[in-house]
Amino acid sequence: MLSSTAADLDGLYGPGHQLCTTPNGQVSLVLSREREIDLFELEQLCDAVGWSRRPLRRVRKALQHSLLVVGLWRHDPRLPRLVGFARCTGDGVIEATVWDVAVHPLYQGAGLGKQLMAYVLGRLRAMEVERVSLFADPGVVDFYSAQGWQLEPQNRRCAFWYSP
Amino acid sequence: MLSSTAADLDGLYGPGHQLCTTPNGQVSLVLSREREIDLFELEQLCDAVGWSRRPLRRVRKALQHSLLVVGLWRHDPRLPRLVGFARCTGDGVIEATVWDVAVHPLYQGAGLGKQLMAYVLGRLRAMEVERVSLFADPGVVDFYSAQGWQLEPQNRRCAFWYSP
Numbered sequence: 001m002l003s004s005t006a007a008d009l010d011g012l013y014g015p016g017h018q019l020c021t022t023p024n025g026q027v028s029l030v031l032s033r034e035r036e037i038d039l040f041e042l043e044q045l046c047d048a049v050g051w052s053r054r055p056l057r058r059v060r061k062a063l064q065h066s067l068l069v070v071g072l073w074r075h076d077p078r079l080p081r082l083v084g085f086a087r088c089t090g091d092g093v094i095e096a097t098v099w100d101v102a103v104h105p106l107y108q109g110a111g112l113g114k115q116l117m118a119y120v121l122g123r124l125r126a127m128e129v130e131r132v133s134l135f136a137d138p139g140v141v142d143f144y145s146a147q148g149w150q151l152e153p154q155n156r157r158c159a160f161w162y163s164p
Numbered sequence: 165m166l167s168s169t170a171a172d173l174d175g176l177y178g179p180g181h182q183l184c185t186t187p188n189g190q191v192s193l194v195l196s197r198e199r200e201i202d203l204f205e206l207e208q209l210c211d212a213v214g215w216s217r218r219p220l221r222r223v224r225k226a227l228q229h230s231l232l233v234v235g236l237w238r239h240d241p242r243l244p245r246l247v248g249f250a251r252c253t254g255d256g257v258i259e260a261t262v263w264d265v266a267v268h269p270l271y272q273g274a275g276l277g278k279q280l281m282a283y284v285l286g287r288l289r290a291m292e293v294e295r296v297s298l299f300a301d302p303g304v305v306d307f308y309s310a311q312g313w314q315l316e317p318q319n320r321r322c323a324f325w326y327s328p
Contacts, residue, residue, distance in 0.1 A: 054258065058257050058258065059258075061255070061256070061257045062255040062256075062257040062258040062259070063255075064255075065231075065254075065255040065256050065257065066255050067229075089253050089254045089255050089259055089261065090229075090253045091225070091226040091227075091228075091229040091230050091253050092225075092226075092229050093222050093225045093226040093229065094218070094222065094223075094226040094263075095226070095253055095261075095263055097253065097259075097261050097297075099258075099259055121325060124327075125327055125328075128327070129327060130326070130327055131324060131325070131326055131327065132324070132325040132326075132327075133261075133299065133322060133323065133324050133325075134322070134323050135297065135320045135321070135322055135323075136320060136321050136322070136323045137318065137319075137320055138318075138319045138320075138321070141321055141323075144323045145323070148325065149323040149324065149325050150323065150324050150325070150326070151321055151322070151323050152321055152322055152323075153324050154301065154302075155301075155302045156299045156300060156301055156302075156322055156324075157299070157300050157302070157305055157315055157316055157322065158297060158298075158299055158300070158315070158316055158320055158321065158322040159297065159298050159299075159300045159305075159308045159309070159313040159314065159315055159316075160295060160296070160297050160313065160314050160317050160320075161285060161295070161296040161297075161312065161313050161314070162294070162295055162296075162314070163288075163289055163292070163293060163294055163295065163296075164289075
């Protein structure tokens with residue numbers, strides 16, 4: 001843990017930030033819905049997890065119109081680095097939907113994805129959202145079901161329509 | 165068709181309204197994203213299709229924070245009646261998600277659900293939304309796949325988390 005006070009962390013990440021539990025005590029990782037995401041840094045993270053690029057102006061607008069945007073930061077008092085991300089759309093009352101959950105490959109396998117999702121659900125619970133949904137790729141179905149998500153309740157199936 | 169002029173219809177339903185094609189020429193049905201939805205009338209519609217009730221103040225807030233709210237109206241120059249409904253949440257750029265698609269049982273089987281969905285997709289396409297998603301109950305999977313929706317592309321599965 002670097003010698004940052006709680007006030008330092010509040011200044012960098014906002015008062016709603018949360019320190020992650022990590023096996024490696026040398027690195028501090030912080031979850032924040034308040035620290036602004038740099039779009040170029042987000043693009044680098046998306047590159048690292050193998051997602052296709054999008055025009056930054058569209059990403060900017062999508063983030064602005066999201067219900068919740070969460071960054072996972074590798075703490076550095078001068079320059080925190082974005083190493084994880086998730087966002088939600090929704091009405092903030094009845095429905096919220098989680099998109100774009102990413103943890104940088106170098107930081108995977110340490111329980112950070114789980115902490116990121118718990119942080120997201122905590123913020124949505126504070127809004128009193130009734131129901132949260134997501135579309136799980138086959139490789140992460142077990143990850144979500146282990147955390148209490150119900151897979152296809154009532155045999156619901158997901159459908160997508162792509163703009164021509 | 166009642167003797168309403170285009171200006172009358174614009175006044176009631178907004179300039180973006182669309183007349184439905186119906187087998188019965190005596191009844192005019194109109195799609196609108198602009199005419200305000202009365203919450204009590206929406207509750208009656210939800211009752212008619214068998215959905216559980218929600219507190220109206222929460223429904224009001226959910227509609228206010230929706231990306232798109234569409235009513236299907238049985239035209240009457242004095243008092244249009246709400247006979248169908250759909251809404252979307254989303255960022256309006258990359259993602260939109262369709263919720264709460266309903267057509268009153270008395271008006272089902274006339275192709276109105278299909279026209280309602282086409283209207284919704286038309287509005288989302290105008291926003292240049294990349295991708296639209298929904299969670300299909302088993303009984304409506306064929307309805308959506310017949311209209312070009314892809315069921316579970318890339319074997320994605322839907323997951324829900326319900327607030328405790």
